[in-house]
Amino acid sequence: MFIKVPKGTQDILPEDTPKWYYIKNIIREILTKYGYQEIRTPSFEYTELFVRGIGESTDIVTKEMFTFPDRKGRSLTLRPEGTAPVVRAYLENKMDRSSQVVKLFYIGPMFRCEKPQAGRFRQFNQFGIEVIGTKSPVVDVEVIIAALEIYKKLGLKNLEILINSVGCKRCRAIYVQKLKEFIKDKKDFLCSECVNRYEKNPLRILDCKKDNCQKIIKTAPIITDYLCQECKQHFKEVKSYLNDLKIKYYVEPRLVRGLDYYTKTSFEIVSGELGAQNAIGGGGRYDDLVEELGGKPTPAVGFAAGIERMIIVMNQQKIGWPKNKGLDIFVAKVSERNKNIAFKLLQKIRNAGLSADMDYSAKSLKSQMRIAHKIGAKYTMIIGEEEISKNMVTLRNMKTKEQKEVEVDNLINELEKGSLG
Numbered sequence: 305m306f307i308k309v310p311k312g313t314q315d316i317l318p319e320d321t322p323k324w325y326y327i328k329n330i331i332r333e334i335l336t337k338y339g340y341q342e343i344r345t346p347s348f349e350y351t352e353l354f355v356r357g358i359g360e361s362t363d364i365v366t367k368e369m370f371t372f373p374d375r376k377g378r379s380l381t382l383r384p385e386g387t388a389p390v391v392r393a394y395l396e397n398k399m400d401r402s403s404q405v406v407k408l409f410y411i412g413p414m415f416r417c418e419k420p421q422a423g424r425f426r427q428f429n430q431f432g433i434e435v436i437g438t439k440s441p442v443v444d445v446e447v448i449i450a451a452l453e454i455y456k457k458l459g460l461k462n463l464e465i466l467i468n469s470v471g472c473k474r475c476r477a478i479y480v481q482k483l484k485e486f487i488k489d490k491k492d493f494l495c496s497e498c499v500n501r502y503e504k505n506p507l508r509i510l511d512c513k514k515d516n517c518q519k520i521i522k523t524a525p526i527i528t529d530y531l532c533q534e535c536k537q538h539f540k541e542v543k544s545y546l547n548d549l550k551i552k553y554y555v556e557p558r559l560v561r562g563l564d565y566y567t568k569t570s571f572e573i574v575s576g577e578l579g580a581q582n583a584i585g586g587g588g589r590y591d592d593l594v595e596e597l598g599g600k601p602t603p604a605v606g607f608a609a610g611i612e613r614m615i616i617v618m619n620q621q622k623i624g625w626p627k628n629k630g631l632d633i634f635v636a637k638v639s640e641r642n643k644n645i646a647f648k649l650l651q652k653i654r655n656a657g658l659s660a661d662m663d664y665s666a667k668s669l670k671s672q673m674r675i676a677h678k679i680g681a682k683y684t685m686i687i688g689e690e691e692i693s694k695n696m697v698t699l700r701n702m703k704t705k706e707q708k709e710v711e712v713d714n715l716i717n718e719l720e721k722g723s724l725g
């Protein structure tokens with residue numbers, strides 16, 4: 305029996321890689337336009353970073369991390385998300401000394417040991433953006449707009465923006481107290497996980513999808529009623545900028561998201577096409593994280609999106625993308641005796657910047673033509689016994705089936721001229 309890919313992971317096969325290039329190019333193009341610079345952090349970090357960054361009692365930290373010791377026994381974790389690593393890199397590389405706001409983006413694999421289902425994987429790819437060093441609500445909106453522009457350029461339709469404010473440390477503490485008071489005499493009706501959450505992280509109860517918990521949550525007090533003046537003003541300004549830009553959004557006062565670092569704005573972009581895992585992206589402000597990870601108090605805001613989920617929606621909405629370019633030339637030889645000449649010409653074509661390939665086994669000309677056709681070569685260059693003795697080869701346009709003899713020394717010229725159309 306052959307070995308399969310680990311549960312929750314998948315191969316991206318050659319027919320699909322052009323899709324990934326295409327999407328990543330659009331992400332890079334648009335984010336560069338918005339002034340973001342790309343950062344690449346390692347795929348694993350010391351576990352402590354995520355425990356401190358994401359929050360000890362979150363589902364990600366308690367249940368979903370791939371954690372293992374290194375050879376000296378230090379605990380490492382495959383990154384479940386990109387924000388804590390970016391903040392770590394920001395501090396470690398002294399980007400905090402910059403007088404400018406730091407605007408970074410990343411594209412890469414993340415790892416969460418979740419129960420796999422449609423749109424939920426154990427290794428998945430995110431593109432993410434982080435703006436560190438400003439508390440301006442305009443930036444919260446810029447982050448949303450940049451994400452929307454990427455989705456739009458890719459052709460994604462029918463996306464909804466859900467937005468909330470989870471307040472700051474001070475006003476959230478008052479709200480959490482109110483929430484606990486409200487739930488106290490209903491605790492017996494909560495699921496076992498929420499009973500646990502009630503003690504450790506009551507805000508997380510709002511995120512529970514179980515029916516009984518949902519019933520209780522529906523009538524629970526909402527956080528936006530408890531925001532302090534500063535948080536209230538910030539939220540008002542974010543909504544007002546969105547209104548000015550005519551960006552439709554829904555205020556969802558029970559949106560808390562699965563990471564503990566959020567303050568003030570938190571938002572999700574959802575698609576009806578994704579079923580239960582409907583978030584195509586999410587983000588928000590995290591004004592305390594830099595300090596929690598050892599830096600000076602520094603406000604920040606960011607967003608991340610799941611690329612696999614974007615592809616699922618693109619497939620469902622039947623959105624196309626540029627196909628693989630295909631090979632320029634397939635080199636075919638009539639006789640094995642000419643394989644050295646064929647190989648030399650193959651290299652000559654490649655050195656001229658064209659893509660070319662040949663068959664390295666002793667296949668018949670007919671089989672070689674079949675391969676050329678299958679891989680979508682534009683031309684086949686046929687090296688025949690007689691022609692090559694005259695320093696000539698035959699070029700065949702695979703689409704029009706037109707053929708022409710050309711001099712080897714003139715080959716590149718002819719190809720560049722596109723003499724066969």
Ligand code: HAM
Nearest residue numbers: 385387424425428583584585586587606607608609610
């Ligand atoms: P998140 O909501 O945990 O936020 O993940 C962002 C997006 O990653 C989700 O909306 C979803 O599209 C995708 N995603 C998450 N888990 C999976 C999975 N198991 N399989 C497939 N896709 C998944 C964050 O990660 C934050 N770091 C976002 C952020 C950046 N906040 C501030 N800055």
